[in-house]
Structure formats: structure tokens, C-alpha cells
Amino acid sequence: MFTPSWELASPAEALVSKLKEVPEAKAPSPSISRQVSIETDRVSKDFIEFLKTYNKAGQEIYKQCKLFLDTMHRKRELSVEEQSEYAQSLYQNVADKLQTRWKVPPEKVEKVMDQVEKYIMTRLYKYVFCPETTEDEKKDLAVQRRIRALHWVTPQMLCVPVNEEIPEVSDVVVKAITDIIEMDSKRVPRDKLACITSCSKHIFNAIRTTKAEPASADDFLPTLIYIVLKGNPPRLQSNIQYITRFCNPSRLMTGEDGYYFTNLCCAVAFIEKLDAQSLNLSQEDFDRYMSGQTSPKKQEPENWPANVCVGMRQMYRNLGLLSQLNERQERIVSEAKKLERDLIDWTDGITKEVQEIVEKYPLEIKAPNPALAAIDSENVENDKLPPPLQPQVYAG
Numbered sequence: 432m433f434t435p436s437w438e439l440a441s442p443a444e445a446l447v448s449k450l451k452e453v454p455e456a457k458a459p460s461p462s463i464s465r466q467v468s469i470e471t472d473r474v475s476k477d478f479i480e481f482l483k484t485y486n487k488a489g490q491e492i493y494k495q496c497k498l499f500l501d502t503m504h505r506k507r508e509l510s511v512e513e514q515s516e517y518a519q520s521l522y523q524n525v526a527d528k529l530q531t532r533w534k535v536p537p538e539k540v541e542k543v544m545d546q547v548e549k550y551i552m553t554r555l556y557k558y559v560f561c562p563e564t565t566e567d568e569k570k571d572l573a574v575q576r577r578i579r580a581l582h583w584v585t586p587q588m589l590c591v592p593v594n595e596e597i598p599e600v601s602d603v604v605v606k607a608i609t610d611i612i613e614m615d616s617k618r619v620p621r622d623k624l625a626c627i628t629s630c631s632k633h634i635f636n637a638i639r640t641t642k643a644e645p646a647s648a649d650d651f652l653p654t655l656i657y658i659v660l661k662g663n664p665p666r667l668q669s670n671i672q673y674i675t676r677f678c679n680p681s682r683l684m685t686g687e688d689g690y691y692f693t694n695l696c697c698a699v700a701f702i703e704k705l706d707a708q709s710l711n712l713s714q715e716d717f718d719r720y721m722s723g724q725t726s727p728k729k730q731e732p733e734n735w736p737a738n739v740c741v742g743m744r745q746m747y748r749n750l751g752l753l754s755q756l757n758e759r760q761e762r763i764v765s766e767a768k769k770l771e772r773d774l775i776d777w778t779d780g781i782t783k784e785v786q787e788i789v790e791k792y793p794l795e796i797k798a799p800n801p802a803l804a805a806i807d808s809e810n811v812e813n814d815k816l817p818p819p820l821q822p823q824v825y826a827g
Contacts, residue, residue, distance in 0.1 A: 620678035
């Protein structure tokens with residue numbers, strides 16, 4: 432691990448001297464300072480009780496951690512990268528002193544470092560988890576939208592060797608999903624890693640139960656990807672970044688926690704870049720599934736396990752019928768749209784033909800002929816006409 436030159440001095444003095452370069456933030460109001468959560472208070476008491484067994488070494492560790500926290504609270508303008516660097520430096524300095532000055536056995540050093548991490552990160556959590564100065568929240572939303580869009584991905588597409596129709600396997604899968612979701616509720620990086628480890632062990636158990644043989648590493652990663660897709664854990668990227676920045680480095684670089692965490696990072700990267708080729712699908716089918724136009728048909732298993740109940744069998748038959756009805760509906764909608772296009776084309780064709788005829792034989796509208804004058808209408812020359820004939824009576 433890279434160690435700046437200023438860390439060669441006393442750890443507490445080095446941190447303070449380095450942080451003095453940053454302008455001080457406005458001191459929090461007394462009311463905010465008094466708002467200490469029950470969990471934070473309990474962790475502080477447990478930390479003090481734990482350090483009592485280390486006598487003078489415990490006192491110095493507590494002073495160093497307290498000074499670190501006080502300084503970090505007063506220097507809020509630090510970037511998250513700088514905060515991570517100082518936290519990692521504190522871990523390294525405390526571990527070095529435990530091993531070199533106080534000759535603490537390695538197994539006890541690990542326990543002390545776990546307590547140091549728990550103490551400082553419980554207090555710093557709300558300031559350094561998903562800070563506004565980063566794009567963690569934006570990445571969280573992008574991953575969540577991506578996973579929602581991939582809701583149609585089946586275990587068969589990922590070559591997942593897990594049969595959820597077996598009740599024992601289904602229960603274990605639910606536990607794995609619960610663990611990966613519960614990770615977001617933890618405040619200490621080690622506790623978040625514990626959720627990932629527990630989830631991973633449930634996955635291995637599900638594979639082993641399905642295959643009736645020990646699970647391999649090649650089976651683990653596809654199943655972990657499937658669990659992440661099915662669970663869609665909240666703030667996934669923020670949790671990964673938080674663990675990377677503030678976890679005790681020795682835990683990430685060694686042991687099963689580090690192995691499972693690395694696989695989770697690989698699973699998220701795979702989901703972000705997942706395409707048609709990754710699932711052995713044509714690009715056309717992949718685009719249709721992603722757009723929601725259709726969904727892959729769920730295949731009914733050929734050989735049902737003996738312990739699958741009648742209700743489960745009937746449920747899958749009903750799902751098959753619903754899938755067939757869905758396909759029929761899609762065909763009807765497709766034909767209806769085609770008919771609509773044909774009607775529009777026919778209407779446009781008729782309109783065009785009528786227009787051509789009108790242009791070829793234009794309609795001429797002539798003015799009406801003037802009306803004939805009435806016989807008895809007024810005539811200015813009436814005075815020149817002879818008088819009308821008078822009837823005469825003849826004697827017979």
C-alpha cells in the first residue's frame with residue numbers, strides 16, 4: 432500500500448498536520464452534535480470495553496481513532512478519495528503499531544482492526560456513504576433501471592445450475608436474495624461483506640442441492656448474476672464503492688470475503704454490458720425482450736421431481752397456457768396493425784385516383800341563364816298599346 436511521507440511520523444500527528452491544509456468547515460450546531468443514534472452510542476461503548484483488555488495499547492488506539500474522527504468531522508470539504516486515503520492510512524498505521532510496537536499476535540490484530548473499522552465507520556457512515564460530490568447515486572439508478580429492463584432473463588439463458596422447483600433450493604434462493612438486499616441496511620463495511628459472503632454460501636448450497644454434487648466456481652458466478660438480477664439490490668454501486676473505499680484492506684485482499692466481493696463486482700460489470708451474444712440470443716429477440724414487446728416462453732420441465740406437488744404442476748401448466756394466449760394476442764395485434772395499414776393505403780390510393788381524374792377532366796361551372804321577363808311585368812311602353820278588347824254580346 433502506498434504510504435505518503437507525512438505518515439512516517441506519529442499517525443495522529445501526521446493526520447492532523449495533513450488535514451490542516453484543508454480549510455475548516457462550519458462547526459455543527461450543538462443540537463446536531465447531540466443527535467447521536469442509539470447504535471453509534473452502543474458501538475462506542477463496546478469499543479471502549481474491548482480496548483480495556485489491551486491496557487496502554489488500547490488507550491493509544493482509542494486516542495488515535497478519536498483524534499481522527501474529530502478532525503474528519505471538522506474537515507467536511509475533503510473529497511471522498513481523500514477521506515478514503517486517510518481512513519486506509521489509519522488502518523495501516525494502527526495495524527503496524529499492533530504488530531511492531533505491541534507485538535500483538537496476527538489473529539488478535541485482525542480482531543482489533545475489525546473493531547477500529549466498526550467504531551470509525553459507524554460514526555462516519557452518513558457523511559461518506561454515497562456523498563453528493565460523487566456520481567454514486569446516478570450509477571445506482573442506472574444499474575436499477577438496467578436490472579428492471581432485464582427482468583425477462585431466465586436461469587437457462589445464464590446456464591444457472593439451480594432448479595427452483597425443488598422446495599429446498601427455492602428456500603435457499605430466497606435467503607440468498609434476502610442477504611444481498613440486506614447489505615444496504617448495514618453501516619460497517621465488514622457487515623456489508625458478511626451479507627455478500629452469506630449470500631454466496633447460500634448460492635453454493637443451492638447449486639450443491641440441485642446437482643447432488645459439490646459446486647464449482649464456474650457455476651457460482653452465473654448463479655450470482657441471476658440472484659442480483661432477481662433481487663435488484665438497492666444502491667448497489669454505492670455499497671460497492673463504500674466497501675472499496677473504507678473497508679479494512681487486509682479483509683478485501685485475502686480470505687473468502689474478498690473473493691466473494693470480487694465476484695459481485697464482476698457480476699455487476701457483466702449485467703451492465705450484457706447483450707444478445709452473452710445470452711445466446713439473436714439481436715432481434717434481444718431487442719424485443721428489452722423493449723417489452725414479448726417475453727421468452729417458459730419451458731415446462733420434461734421430468735418433474737417426485738416431490739413437486741400437484742398445485743405446482745398445475746401452476747406451470749397454467750403459465751404455459753397463458754404464454755400461448757399471449758402469443759395469440761400478439762399475432763392478433765400484429766394482424767390488426769397490418770389491416771390498419773392496408774386500409775390507410777387503400778384510402779390513400781382512392782384519394783389519389785379521384786384527384787387524378789379531377790385534374791384530367793376539370794369540372795366547369797357556368798353562370799345560370801337570365802330568367803325570362805314575366806308577361807305581366809311592368810312595361811314603360813304600355814301607354815302606346817291599344818286598349819284591351821271589350822266583350823260584345825250578340826243577339827241570337
